[in-house]
Amino acid sequence: MTASSARSEIRRLPDRGSYDPAVINSILDEALICHVGFLDEEGRPVVIPTIHARIGETLYLHGSPASRMLRTLAAGSQVSVTATLVDAIVLAKSHFHHSMNYRSAVVFGTARAVTDADEKAAAFRAIVEHLVAGRWDGARRPNEKESRATAVVAIDIEEGSAKQRTGPPIDDDEDMNLPHWAGLIPVGLERGPFEPVDQTPLPDHVRNWSPTGS
């Protein structure tokens, strides 16, 4: 599979890249948040972290109608969204070969305001389910007032790329006998102890929450 256009073509270390939508989507789905890049009202670039959810080839973002990001995107901006999962810190014998193991996705599209009530409801559901699978039925649904007070923007994905690094450090042969520790420090998102607000029994969808979403 090749890049749809030069915009999403991975130039450095292209063997680490993929244009397979299944790979790109799996990274978007596992990442709890994304970073949204767009041009502000004065044409200056800005990147904003936010919660997202995917339905098919469309990403949904939501928030206050006063959000600059959502107001700008709703007007039909070109947008780039990045999701990043860090899997390990890679320590090499030499500083030069230090790195990270990661999976990342970069997608491009044109944003649009979501005004259709059914699409908005589907986006609310996808966003809640993206945080915790099973949560849509585990809490009260948005009422009319809350729905009106929440702006939703859709980004129909036009093209994208994924990139990943896996495996140990790649040191130069002449450095292999140096007395420095080299290897991986695996890292990742972990669930901490639950902190309930009251005595409501812990439901399965909360007990079973996993950082990989599965």
Ligand SMILES: Cc1cc2nc3c(=O)[nH]c(=O)nc-3n(C[C@H](O)[C@H](O)[C@H](O)COP(=O)(O)OP(=O)(O)OC[C@H]3O[C@@H](n4cnc5c(N)ncnc54)[C@H](O)[C@@H]3O)c2cc1C
């Ligand atoms: C956690 C993490 C740490 C990194 N640290 C460094 C670092 O310290 N220094 C460094 O130079 N690079 C780092 N990278 C790699 C970096 O993201 C770029 O891949 C790199 O700058 C090479 O870009 P380029 O010039 O080939 O492509 P560019 O011309 O910048 O990008 C062209 C297109 O390639 C695709 N693309 C580029 N990078 C990625 C990516 N990571 N994931 C998905 N698609 C991508 C996009 O579609 C982009 O539009 C890191 C990546 C991650 C995820």
